[in-house]
Amino acid sequence: MNIAKVIVDVPVSSINQTFDYQIPERFQDILTNGMRVIVPFGPRKLMGFVVGKATESSFDNLKEISDVLDLTPALTNELLDLGKWVANQTMSLYITALQAMLPQVLKAQYKKEIKRITDEALPDPLENLFAGRDVIAFEELEASTIRYPQLQKAVQDGEISIEYLVKSKITKKYVTMIAPARESYLLEEAKQDLSTSAKKQRQILIYFIESPEAIEKQLLLKKLNTTSSTLKALLDKSLLGSYRTEVYRNPYDDDTITRTTALELTEEQQLAVQPIQEKIASGEHDVFLLHGVTGSGKTEVYLQAIQEVIYKGKEAIVLVPEISLTPQMVKRFKERFGTNVAVMHSALSAGEKYDEWRRIQRKEVQVVVGARSAIYAPFENIGIIIIDEEHETTYKQEDQPRYHARDVAIYRAETHQCPVILGSATPTLESFARAQKGVYKLGTLSKRTNEKDMPEVNIVDMREELHAGNRSMFSRSLKEKIEERIQKGEQIVLLLNRRGHSTFVMCRDCGHVKECPHCDIALTFHKNNNQLKCHYCSHEEVMPRNCPECESDLIRYFGTGTQKVEESLTKLIPEASVIRMDVDTTRRKGSHEKLLNQFVNKEANILLGTQMIAKGLDFENVTLVGVLTADSMLHLPDFRSSEKTFQLLTQVSGRAGRHELTGEVIVQTYTPDHYSIELASNYDFTQFYKKEMGMRKTFQYPPYVFLVLLTVTHQNKVKVAQVTQRIVQLLLKSVKDETTVLGPTPSSIPRMKDRYRYQCMIKYRNEPQLRDYINKILDQYAEEMRKEDLVIKVDMQPYHLM
Ligand SMILES: Nc1ncnc2c1ncn2[C@@H]1O[C@H](COP(=O)(O)OP(=O)(O)OP(=O)(O)O)[C@@H](O)[C@H]1O
Numbered sequence: 120m121n122i123a124k125v126i127v128d129v130p131v132s133s134i135n136q137t138f139d140y141q142i143p144e145r146f147q148d149i150l151t152n153g154m155r156v157i158v159p160f161g162p163r164k165l166m167g168f169v170v171g172k173a174t175e176s177s178f179d180n181l182k183e184i185s186d187v188l189d190l191t192p193a194l195t196n197e198l199l200d201l202g203k204w205v206a207n208q209t210m211s212l213y214i215t216a217l218q219a220m221l222p223q224v225l226k227a228q229y230k231k232e233i234k235r236i237t238d239e240a241l242p243d244p245l246e247n248l249f250a251g252r253d254v255i256a257f258e259e260l261e262a263s264t265i266r267y268p269q270l271q272k273a274v275q276d277g278e279i280s281i282e283y284l285v286k287s288k289i290t291k292k293y294v295t296m297i298a299p300a301r302e303s304y305l306l307e308e309a310k311q312d313l314s315t316s317a318k319k320q321r322q323i324l325i326y327f328i329e330s331p332e333a334i335e336k337q338l339l340l341k342k343l344n345t346t347s348s349t350l351k352a353l354l355d356k357s358l359l360g361s362y363r364t365e366v367y368r369n370p371y372d373d374d375t376i377t378r379t380t381a382l383e384l385t386e387e388q389q390l391a392v393q394p395i396q397e398k399i400a401s402g403e404h405d406v407f408l409l410h411g412v413t414g415s416g417k418t419e420v421y422l423q424a425i426q427e428v429i430y431k432g433k434e435a436i437v438l439v440p441e442i443s444l445t446p447q448m449v450k451r452f453k454e455r456f457g458t459n460v461a462v463m464h465s466a467l468s469a470g471e472k473y474d475e476w477r478r479i480q481r482k483e484v485q486v487v488v489g490a491r492s493a494i495y496a497p498f499e500n501i502g503i504i505i506i507d508e509e510h511e512t513t514y515k516q517e518d519q520p521r522y523h524a525r526d527v528a529i530y531r532a533e534t535h536q537c538p539v540i541l542g543s544a545t546p547t548l549e550s551f552a553r554a555q556k557g558v559y560k561l562g563t564l565s566k567r568t569n570e571k572d573m574p575e576v577n578i579v580d581m582r583e584e585l586h587a588g589n590r591s592m593f594s595r596s597l598k599e600k601i602e603e604r605i606q607k608g609e610q611i612v613l614l615l616n617r618r619g620h621s622t623f624v625m626c627r628d629c630g631h632v633k634e635c636p637h638c639d640i641a642l643t644f645h646k647n648n649n650q651l652k653c654h655y656c657s658h659e660e661v662m663p664r665n666c667p668e669c670e671s672d673l674i675r676y677f678g679t680g681t682q683k684v685e686e687s688l689t690k691l692i693p694e695a696s697v698i699r700m701d702v703d704t705t706r707r708k709g710s711h712e713k714l715l716n717q718f719v720n721k722e723a724n725i726l727l728g729t730q731m732i733a734k735g736l737d738f739e740n741v742t743l744v745g746v747l748t749a750d751s752m753l754h755l756p757d758f759r760s761s762e763k764t765f766q767l768l769t770q771v772s773g774r775a776g777r778h779e780l781t782g783e784v785i786v787q788t789y790t791p792d793h794y795s796i797e798l799a800s801n802y803d804f805t806q807f808y809k810k811e812m813g814m815r816k817t818f819q820y821p822p823y824v825f826l827v828l829l830t831v832t833h834q835n836k837v838k839v840a841q842v843t844q845r846i847v848q849l850l851l852k853s854v855k856d857e858t859t860v861l862g863p864t865p866s867s868i869p870r871m872k873d874r875y876r877y878q879c880m881i882k883y884r885n886e887p888q889l890r891d892y893i894n895k896i897l898d899q900y901a902e903e904m905r906k907e908d909l910v911i912k913v914d915m916q917p918y919h920l921m
């Protein structure tokens with residue numbers, strides 16, 4: 120088999136198109152499926168994956184594989200197959216699906232270089248640019264004044280050539296180890312021979328006579344408080360030796376972890392875990408929906424199911440939403456399974472991620488805890504897949520491949536014949552409906568493990584506050600309760616629901632709202648540098664002093680950011696000390712953890728934050744949770760806005776009273792009668808489910824139908840409208856009568872980064888051919904997409920409708 124079938128890193132429309140390459144002699148024995156290779160493709164060199172081998176090809180004059188990047192395949196055969204399925208499900212390219220499975224450092228980086236190929240003088244500007252060198256980076260040229268036609272001419276004249284390099288960004292970490300190079304008695308002799316002044320050398324020799332194992336150089340120097348030069352003297356005498364060895368970067372300090380053992384389960388937990396353990400024992404696939412109120416001990420159920428899997432010698436994947444993947448969360452798994460756990464988290468450095476990935480690949484761990492992409496962990500013997508907080512929308516990837524981790528989990532679990540657990544206090548309507556139908560098995564944890572009731576929720580009507588003359592963003596009762604808690608030395612969590620809540624600038628005289636000149640959305644005010652920023656395209660401008668429309672100087676910013684809330688809070692309640700947690704304060708690595716620790720250590724009495732504080736946090740001393748604006752999300756153009764509001768309120772309420780102290784929740788709202796606010800305040804999931812299912816049925820939304828969102832974007836508005844119109848017509852010709860095609864309509868953000876956006880939505884129950892219809896349409900526009908920068912985005916089962 121001297122021919123390799125390679126999926127090349129190039130956007131071709133047919134997802135399964137492979138290219139044949141000759142395998143050079145030197146690679147024939149080592150090359151297997153799933154390895155990354157470098158191949159010539161046109162004038163370039165590209166990265167590709169070997170997906171098959173053959174003895175003959177229907178093409179002549181095959182080019183040779185130039186290089187092999189892996190000695191162990193980066194992808195298993197199972198993952199290669201899975202990639203095909205994901206590509207098909209999400210209508211993305213096979214290569215894109217495969218790339219998504221690998222850590223960043225394994226994704227090839229391309230580099231262009233310009234090489235001088237003549238000794239003759241180059242045209243002036245080029246000669247200056249080369250400045251005596253033979254090769255320069257392409258970026259240098261781009262930064263210069265030289266234009267492409269000049270470059271092209273030089274290439275045609277045979278003066279320079281452009282080279283494409285593929286660089287793999289692998290960085291392994293090495294440390295220097297020091298070990299004795301002689302037997303102990305020889306070290307002993309050498310010690311005797313040392314002059315009396317060589318105290319430090321003697322100390323090192325004594326160390327190795329007592330403990331002859333190798334030790335990391337830096338550690339040794341620190342331990343003996345000595346220097347490299349002292350050590351060098353001994354190395355030079357060949358008494359000690361040194362070598363470099365690869366180490367894994369471990370972002371977690373495993374030494375401080377104390378192991379825990381399985382807790383005795385409550386009756387409800389027992390009932391929930393039993394059927395799962397049966398499936399693990401019999402090696403059968405099934406999907407379990409674990410519906411458990413906050414603090415009901417879902418995590419303990421996961422841990423005990425995983426324990427069973429480990430006993431069987433199999434592996435476990437645990438997915439946790441990015442923002443819940445806190446050190447607290449990771450610790451619970453490490454405490455139970457020790458170093459048998461790898462963590463895949465986006466806050467890790469690229470090198471750390473790569474190391475964790477290799478620990479999985481080399482089967483050095485049996486458990487991985489990670490965010491969405493950990494679903495592609497290269498385990499080969501999976502015994503369970505767990506998705507915690509299954510309702511979180513971050514499980515859906517927003518770029519190609521637009522996969523949902525839940526779907527991938529179920530597909531992999533079928534392949535491996537193992538169970539899946541979907542856990543949540545507020546399951547999605549989709550999952551709960553499936554559990555009602557018996558497609559998923561339902562497990563219920565209705566009580567908190569501390570036997571306490573859920574904290575009482577009080578709704579405050581902010582309109583009444585206004586009528587009573589209170590113009591602040593804190594209702595009278597919230598203010599009172601905060602003061603009361605501070606006096607008692609208890610703590611408070613305040614949620615500012617930012618999503619859908621703007622911090623826009625508006626003129627109070629004429630109502631003019633300052634928008635981004637490239638995107639049709641309001642700019643956000645950033646106080647620290649007095650700038651207005653667009654959150655879509657990063658456009659920035661200085662906050663104007665006067666209204667650009669009417670010159671009035673009453674231009675102010677509206678809405679509230681966490682900063683503003685903090686300011687008015689400390690003005691209103693001077694005793695309040697606040698830790699603020701939002702995207703700004705948690706940007707730096709480790710800052711999230713630091714802020715949480717400060718709060719746990721009671722360095723402040725209030726934790727104020729956005730959505731990121733609603734999840735998974737467990738504070739003993741928190742007895743009051745306040746939601747400042749419960750309804751800001753309700754009015755977004757998204758059919759899931761009620762569901763998301765219900766989920767958020769339930770989750771954040773669950774932060775109070777999780778331990779000995781009784782908790783209480785205050786929800787401030789302008790729409791106290793809205794069912795998602797009312798029902799969340801009673802923790803009535805069942806009633807919410809019924810009510811919301813009724814709405815979904817009336818308006819024909821999931822789970823009653825499936826959705827596809829097609830978004831067309833281009834700089835020319837007329838063209839966008841026309842193309843979208845045409846797509847709607849083409850779709851209507853093919854789909855069934857019962858299928859609805861909505862649109863064309865402008866997207867809810869009609870322009871972004873100077874591109875107009877139109878969309879059409881397909882609602883269907885059963886359209887087995889739908890992907891073919893859409894592919895046909897995409898083929899029709901392939902030329903325009905390539906040449907005229909037309910973009911048609913297809914999102915199967917979309918979560919972001921904007
Ligand atoms: N069987 C048990 N006996 C005693 N304590 C338990 C038991 N199971 C869990 N706990 C404890 O109860 C608390 C809440 O459990 P856990 O965090 O697992 O709940 P959860 O359902 O995952 O909560 P949330 O959804 O709010 O994150 C934890 O402190 C946990 O250690």
Ligand SMILES: [Zn+2]
Nearest residue numbers: 626629666669
């Ligand atoms: Zn104005």
Ligand SMILES: [Zn+2]
Nearest residue numbers: 635638653656
């Ligand atoms: Zn913008």
